[in-house]
Amino acid sequence: MPKNGQSGEGPGDGKESASPVTSKEMIAQPNSQTPPRRKPYTDMQSAARFPIKLPVEVKSKSGNRPGETQNISANGVLLQMDAEMPVGSLVDFTISLPADVVGADSDVQLDCKGRVVRNYEDGGRRGVGVVIDEYRFERS
Numbered sequence: 001m002p003k004n005g006q007s008g009e010g011p012g013d014g015k016e017s018a019s020p021v022t023s024k025e026m027i028a029q030p031n032s033q034t035p036p037r038r039k040p041y042t043d044m045q046s047a048a049r050f051p052i053k054l055p056v057e058v059k060s061k062s063g064n065r066p067g068e069t070q071n072i073s074a075n076g077v078l079l080q081m082d083a084e085m086p087v088g089s090l091v092d093f094t095i096s097l098p099a100d101v102v103g104a105d106s107d108v109q110l111d112c113k114g115r116v117v118r119n120y121e122d123g124g125r126r127g128v129g130v131v132i133d134e135y136r137f138e139r140s
Helices: none
Strands: 055-060 063-072 076-081 090-097 108-122 125-139
Touching: 055 076, 063 090, 076 108
Parallel strands: none
Antiparallel strands: 055 063, 055 090, 063 076, 076 125, 090 108, 108 125
């Protein structure tokens, strides 16, 4: 352990990553001219994932494309789609959460804005990982 009592890990230790994260996870540095640091992508993946398959339509600059959720976490969603979505693409989508799943009288719409952080192919379908930057709940 260094003499200053810190673990030796942190800024300047060579273990940082410039991976994308949600705006909520940025570490703010008020009155600083240094831009905020972002948590590594691997930290974001540590959130509990809930396997749930729901239809979704993903809107991006390249058009609207149907898909299906594979799992959802506090940080993002894994979608299965027929089309490729390039990493970095900005997307909008709405997930309709069934009333019986969320314990409500009617379905709840989850309107999301995010960005694609990974994609892969599996059996002719694409897996698309999206970080959710903004979301809003609406009752239908």
